[in-house]
Amino acid sequence: MAAAEKHDVFQAIADPTRRQVLRLLSEKERPISEIAAHFPVSRTAIAKHLHILSEAELVSGRKVGREKLYRLQPKPLQELQEWLSYYERFWSNKLSILKHIVENEK
Amino acid sequence: MAAAEKHDVFQAIADPTRRQVLRLLSEKERPISEIAAHFPVSRTAIAKHLHILSEAELVSGRKVGREKLYRLQPKPLQELQEWLSYYERFWSNKLSILKHIVENEK
DNA sequence: TTGACATGGAACCAAAAGGTGTTATTTTAT
DNA sequence: ATAAAATAACACCTTTTGGTTCCATGTCAA
Structure with a gap:
């Protein structure tokens, strides 16, 4: 191991x-x-x-x-949370989701 | 694989x-x-x-x-966030950290 | 239609993961 | 002093991981 x-x-x-x-x-x-x-x-x-x-x-x-x-x-779990926080914009806010779609389609 | x-x-x-x-x-x-x-x-x-x-x-x-x-x-990352949210109490709030220490020592 | 490009998939490989059982080593209680 | 308890440390085994190379298939462009 x-x-x-x-x-x-x-x-x-x-x-x-x-x-x-x-x-x-x-x-x-x-x-x-x-x-x-x-x-x-x-x-x-x-x-x-x-x-x-x-x-x-x-x-x-x-x-x-x-x-x-x-x-x-528990401290190292904060690193995980930071990593995850980057992706929160993909679901936490409807406006940012729309923004992302517009970015992709243009 | x-x-x-x-x-x-x-x-x-x-x-x-x-x-x-x-x-x-x-x-x-x-x-x-x-x-x-x-x-x-x-x-x-x-x-x-x-x-x-x-x-x-x-x-x-x-x-x-x-x-x-x-x-x-990105949806599955929310599952990860939910898992992680359980552990947030260990750092997000000083009071809950103290509470946890007291729980352990008693 | 014939290459060149983009992806898919098989066969193979070394090392790591995840598990086992057995054998020390340390510590407590009698 | 010695047996039992708790853990540490090996040696070993099988499957998965992460990678490779080589070959097949589908698609676009000249």
Whole structure:
């Protein structure tokens, strides 16, 4: 699995399991086993997903005793929002949609 | 390459080349060769990217003569925005951030 | 009608993704 | 001191990704 280059936010959220992991961590900090219990796959598989999320800096983990508690780190999602904001003009405002059509047809 | 299941928006935007293709198409309709000219990869590679974007319904193509013109189809990006809107509470409002911290610590 | 242009599609390839199971390592509780 | 719990770290496997090259098909223009 270990990627040559670090994963970014776009890659991190591409996988449905990882999106669900983010949801779980948005509620509260959780250890890896507790997360894995929500999925039909092995704990090892979830550990790898957490590693990818961690590379994208979407989660951080702190060790407490023998557990490692993972926590959501939402900042990188703002990058996604910025990327998306460019495209908002295509639906958020009827006038800008019309403008775009006129641009294309001329 | 043809995937077993259709690609969704999240997978479609995971690749930087595909994101750049979307940008190009956001300016105007373009034929495949014109798109490919912007990238260091082959036209065939771009054709595959367009196929994936097409599965995610982020682009549509219409044939005009011997050309096929691709156009941005922004609707699926709204699904992404909805997904993202859930996480906005983690940064958009200082009060809700504090609330979240308090929730976690109690 | 015969090239030249534009796209489509098959066959192939290396590497990455996503998964498994097994074996350490660390830490807590008895 | 030792067993159980939680996680880390391998080694391995299969499918998907992202790319290539080569060949086929359709279309326009001379």
